[in-house]
Amino acid sequence: MNWLALRLLRPYLVVATVLSVASAAFIITGAHLIQQQADAHGISVAAYAPDRTGLCEHLVSCLPLGPATNVAQAIDLVAAFLPLLIGLILGVPLFAREREESTDAFALTQSVPRLRWLFTKIGWALAAGAVCTAVAGATFRLSAARYTLLLDDDGYALLGELHKSNVGFMMMTTVFITALAGTVGLASGRTLRTLVVSVAAWPVALIVAQLGGLALGFLVYLLTSWSDALSLRFGTQTEDETATFAALALAAGTAAAVLIGRRLVTRTLR
Amino acid sequence: MTTDQATPALDVAGLTHTAGSRRVLDDCSFAVPAGSVTALVGRNGAGKSTLLRTAVGLLRPDRGAVRVFGKPAGDEALPRIGYVGQQSPLYPMLTVAQTLTLGGRLNAHWDAGYARRLTGDAGLLPTTRVGSLTAGRRSRLALVMALAKRPDLLVLDEPLAPLDPVARAEVTGALMAGVAERGTTVMLSSHVVADIDGICDHVVVLAEGRVRLAAEVEQALTSHLVAVGASRALTDLDGGKVIEVRAAGSEATALIRSVEPVAATGLAWHRPTLEELILGYLRTPATQPERKVTAA
Numbered sequence: 001m002n003w004l005a006l007r008l009l010r011p012y013l014v015v016a017t018v019l020s021v022a023s024a025a026f027i028i029t030g031a032h033l034i035q036q037q038a039d040a041h042g043i044s045v046a047a048y049a050p051d052r053t054g055l056c057e058h059l060v061s062c063l064p065l066g067p068a069t070n071v072a073q074a075i076d077l078v079a080a081f082l083p084l085l086i087g088l089i090l091g092v093p094l095f096a097r098e099r100e101e102s103t104d105a106f107a108l109t110q111s112v113p114r115l116r117w118l119f120t121k122i123g124w125a126l127a128a129g130a131v132c133t134a135v136a137g138a139t140f141r142l143s144a145a146r147y148t149l150l151l152d153d154d155g156y157a158l159l160g161e162l163h164k165s166n167v168g169f170m171m172m173t174t175v176f177i178t179a180l181a182g183t184v185g186l187a188s189g190r191t192l193r194t195l196v197v198s199v200a201a202w203p204v205a206l207i208v209a210q211l212g213g214l215a216l217g218f219l220v221y222l223l224t225s226w227s228d229a230l231s232l233r234f235g236t237q238t239e240d241e242t243a244t245f246a247a248l249a250l251a252a253g254t255a256a257a258v259l260i261g262r263r264l265v266t267r268t269l270r
Numbered sequence: 271m272t273t274d275q276a277t278p279a280l281d282v283a284g285l286t287h288t289a290g291s292r293r294v295l296d297d298c299s300f301a302v303p304a305g306s307v308t309a310l311v312g313r314n315g316a317g318k319s320t321l322l323r324t325a326v327g328l329l330r331p332d333r334g335a336v337r338v339f340g341k342p343a344g345d346e347a348l349p350r351i352g353y354v355g356q357q358s359p360l361y362p363m364l365t366v367a368q369t370l371t372l373g374g375r376l377n378a379h380w381d382a383g384y385a386r387r388l389t390g391d392a393g394l395l396p397t398t399r400v401g402s403l404t405a406g407r408r409s410r411l412a413l414v415m416a417l418a419k420r421p422d423l424l425v426l427d428e429p430l431a432p433l434d435p436v437a438r439a440e441v442t443g444a445l446m447a448g449v450a451e452r453g454t455t456v457m458l459s460s461h462v463v464a465d466i467d468g469i470c471d472h473v474v475v476l477a478e479g480r481v482r483l484a485a486e487v488e489q490a491l492t493s494h495l496v497a498v499g500a501s502r503a504l505t506d507l508d509g510g511k512v513i514e515v516r517a518a519g520s521e522a523t524a525l526i527r528s529v530e531p532v533a534a535t536g537l538a539w540h541r542p543t544l545e546e547l548i549l550g551y552l553r554t555p556a557t558q559p560e561r562k563v564t565a566a
Contacts, residue, residue: 003375007368008361102359106412109326110376111349111419268330 087177212249
């Protein structure tokens with residue numbers, strides 16, 4: 001089943017890998033260009049990052065106008081939408097295409113348990129999505145996140161919420177979207193319908209993850225209230241910690257999506 | 271794998287399945303004896319594919335049960351079932367050789383040598399992509415995949431539909447040779463009576479989701495008669511079972527469930543052909559009450 005799952009995933013895996021590597025290359029090149037421009041204008045980015053302190057004031061971009069700002073905005077866009085894109089590429093055709101072409105009838109009538117078909121396919125897709133996003137996410141975090149933090153625009157500030165400059169959150173966004181699209185594809189059996197539903201569910205999922213993350217953080221704070229040191233630690237969470245809790249909420253959503261998929265397979269099939 | 275001849279290869283009991291508001295299968299019950307070749311016949315939309323998908327575990331019915339060699343249809347029964355679905359779904363991006371390799375990976379009892387021989391006989395080149403095969407050749411490959419699994423029960427959903435007459439004869443020959451070699455039980459669906467005439471020993475007629483007839487072919491032919499004569503004479507028949515009456519002017523033809531001619535004047539009697547028998551059941555609305563005729 002592994003061979004079949006990987007063979008069917010291959011074209012999408014190639015596209016996702018190319019996208020991930022190309023994004024990483026763009027981020028590295030862009031970061032280099034921004035640094036050059038900042039150096040030419042005598043701007044020390046480290047003085048403003050990560051919270052726009054120092055001379056970087058509201059409504060004034062800390063980055064030199066022109067290529068540096070444009071590239072930083074483009075990198076922010078890549079970081080915000082790449083997890084979604086990779087999730088869609090791997091998740092939408094995962095089961096929807098099989099059901100659309102009725103090839104599931106072939107796979108499901110061979111001498112292997114049906115749940116193995118489900119878990120093998122979704123397992124490889126989730127792993128591939130996590131790795132692809134991790135590569136681009138880590139590149140972004142290490143080389144360019146500090147520049148995008150300096151973009152002073154409400155729109156770009158909102159974009160920042162889509163990636164939170166956090167590799168774990170970006171990975172989990174991809175993993176969740178892959179699982180969600182896979183499950184929707186399993187239920188609907190239509191590629192286009194799966195795509196539309198998955199894209200529509202993405203912002204909702206992020207809001208729920210945000211709220212879920214806050215709730216989880218609060219729960220941890222309450223559970224550690226017996227200890228002054230721990231409650232102080234979780235009572236004042238850093239952005240990374242908030243992002244990690246949101247990623248945990250997405251992980252819970254992923255588990256729920258996979259369980260729904262399992263239920264679909266066992267309820268419709270024998 | 272051994273096949274216990276006393277246990278039915280397929281035992282369908284009270285199968286009911288609804289799709290939306292439409293009842294696709296309605297309380298279907300019949301058994302397919304081990305080693306038999308059974309034809310499932312019905313019009314388009316009669317529920318044949320749904321029934322076969324339920325039999326191989328691809329669908330969970332609303333009510334009823336399907337047992338394969340005594341065990342519930344599902345994962346446990348899968349190694350004993352070879353299934354070819356309508357349109358012969360196979361992965362189009364794989365080559366013929368890759369498809370055979372896949373069969374080997376997914377089936378413990380895969381007979382690679384037999385698969386190679388069958389693909390060779392079918393003229394399928396190993397390097398050809400499945401997506402570029404004609405419907406007929408893809409159907410042949412799907413049949414090879416099902417046969418090389420060495421199943422005890424072969425379930426074929428309209429396997430001959432996409433084939434030209436020559437290919438039909440070839441596939442039927444290959445199928446029957448495979449069946450004869452191992453005593454495999456076959457259940458195949460069709461809406462073309464000519465396709466199954468001469469190859470099946472049992473028949474199940476499905477109409478509007480209900481089983482209208484499930485019997486051994488020879489027994490069914492022996493227990494029915496066709497009466498031809500004046501419409502008036504046919505309407506006078508009572509007792510026994512008139513399955514169907516078709517009038518053409520003042521003359522009429524009736525299919526009657528009776529071993530011997532019924533006492534009625536002006537009627538000519540003959541044993542029905544398989545086509546007459548099946549068409550008689552297919553043309554009768556499932557809800558029509560059966561009329562009785564008395565045996566002479």
